[in-house]
Amino acid sequence: MQRHLIWFNLLFAGTLAFNYQCLPHPIASVCIIDFISYSPGDLVTFPTNYQEYHFKSAHSMTEFESLVTYFDDALYQAMHQPLRIEMERVFMEELTLPPALLLGNFASNIIHSVNVSSDQNYRIAYLDLESNRLRNIEFVSKLVKLEILHLERNMIGSIPGSVLSSLTELKHLYLQRNFIATIPWNELPRGLIHLDCFANFVDVVEFTNVSLPSLEYLNLRYNKLSAINVTALLLVAPKLKDVYLFNDRVNESRMDEIKAELAENNISFVEKYEYWHLCFQNSNLKYVDGRCLRYEELPITTGKAVLLSCVTIGVAVLFAYILLLFYRHMNR
Numbered sequence: 001m002q003r004h005l006i007w008f009n010l011l012f013a014g015t016l017a018f019n020y021q022c023l024p025h026p027i028a029s030v031c032i033i034d035f036i037s038y039s040p041g042d043l044v045t046f047p048t049n050y051q052e053y054h055f056k057s058a059h060s061m062t063e064f065e066s067l068v069t070y071f072d073d074a075l076y077q078a079m080h081q082p083l084r085i086e087m088e089r090v091f092m093e094e095l096t097l098p099p100a101l102l103l104g105n106f107a108s109n110i111i112h113s114v115n116v117s118s119d120q121n122y123r124i125a126y127l128d129l130e131s132n133r134l135r136n137i138e139f140v141s142k143l144v145k146l147e148i149l150h151l152e153r154n155m156i157g158s159i160p161g162s163v164l165s166s167l168t169e170l171k172h173l174y175l176q177r178n179f180i181a182t183i184p185w186n187e188l189p190r191g192l193i194h195l196d197c198f199a200n201f202v203d204v205v206e207f208t209n210v211s212l213p214s215l216e217y218l219n220l221r222y223n224k225l226s227a228i229n230v231t232a233l234l235l236v237a238p239k240l241k242d243v244y245l246f247n248d249r250v251n252e253s254r255m256d257e258i259k260a261e262l263a264e265n266n267i268s269f270v271e272k273y274e275y276w277h278l279c280f281q282n283s284n285l286k287y288v289d290g291r292c293l294r295y296e297e298l299p300i301t302t303g304k305a306v307l308l309s310c311v312t313i314g315v316a317v318l319f320a321y322i323l324l325l326f327y328r329h330m331n332r
Contacts, residue, residue, distance in 0.1 A: 017043035022050065031082075032056060036066045036090065044078045052084040066090040071106070073098065097139070099123065107131055107150065116142045129154070130174070141166050152176035152196070161187035175200065176219075185210045198222060198244065207232040219244040221270070226250060230261045242268045 018038075022031040031050040038044055046053075055066055068075070068090040076098045079085075084103040092109035099120040104127050111132040116122065116139045124143055128150040135155045140146070141163045149167075152174045161184035164170070170189045176198040183202055186209045188195070194217040202223040215237040220228075226249040234240065243262055246255065262269045 017045070019045045020047075022047055023056075027052075030054065035064050036068055036087075038068045038075055040070050040072055040074065044075065046079045048080050050080070051082050052086075053079055053082050054086045055088075055090060057089040068092050070094045070096075072096045076101075097122065097124065097143075102126070104128065114139045118142070125169070137163055140164075144168065146170050148172040150174045151178070154178055156180055158182065159184055164188055171214075181224075188212060190214065193217065195219070205229070205233075207236045210236045212237045214239060216241045218242070221246050223247055224249060228258060230258050234261075234265055234267075240265075240267055242270070244270045246270070 018036075020033050020036065023034060025032050029049075029051045031047060031052065032054045034056045036055050055068075057066070066089070068087065069092060071087070071092055071094070073096055076096075081098065081100050083101065085101060086105040088105060088108045090109060092106060092111050094113045094115070095106055095111050096115040097104070099117070099122050101122075101124050104124060107128045107130040109132050111129060111134060113136075114129070114134070120142075122143050123145055125145050125147045127143065127146060127148070130150045131153040133155055134151065135157065137151065137156060138160065140149065143149075144166050146167050147169050149170060149172070153176065156175070156178040157180065159175075159180060159182070164173075164184060165187040167189050168191065170192055172194040173188075173192060174194075174196045176196050178200055180197065180200040180202060182204070183197060185206055188210070190211055191214050192212055193214050195215065196217070196219040198219045199222045202220065203225060205220070205225060205228060207229065216239050218233075218237065218240060221244040225245075225247040228245055228247070228250060230245075245258060250258075259269045
């Protein structure tokens, strides 16, 4: 672990400071640091002339786990204001976003609050906040330069329309595995290319006054939708290429109609069981012709159909014979 501990004997108290050094790396502008421990007020120093910082995560029980509960402006200044920061799995709870930052990866922490200032112009184009504890995402509205935003696996319950309407540069939006019930479709940026809302609670899709001329990828799989107007969707998003639309509340025949309509427009539709191997782990499911079906949904084969017909006819003949015998017995 390449870091040096420097003891400062101050006038009235002793303070422990950290002087961090970079691990060897082939790219001169990138600093890799294998451990960091920081709380507001700590004295920390970093090497100069680095535009990108990567803080490695512990991969074994013998390595120390980094701990940065609060990323504040003092820490950013101590790092000499790099343009790119990757700081995953450091148990971060709060983040003050630096206005000069271009790329920030703070995934897999426990962030519940992101602070931005109303009088600052933020330059950030890529922000990854996957797997945190965010509920309120109002801060996003200030990040008008964003092109890629990761918010999957948080605790987001709603998306105010005002949050997205200002993000005119946004191209990729990831919202998987949250608790979102409504998407403000008419506030989505027109330049959006990729929208992933897999495994949420969206129950209605309304395309009135919506225009997504650049949208190529849409994932609404495993929500609470009972109806999907594909014709309206194709008018709203004429460049659509890949669609994930399977929802349990849309019946099988309607899903087949949706698939056919998309196929006519050369749009890829993904079957409901993308992970087909799970089919073999469930006794109520059977893998047939590339699809994973419940037993009650299985198509009847020709052989089975003939057999069932023979059984039905046989039962009818037997029933008629019994009636005939009964009639003869009654007339004796």
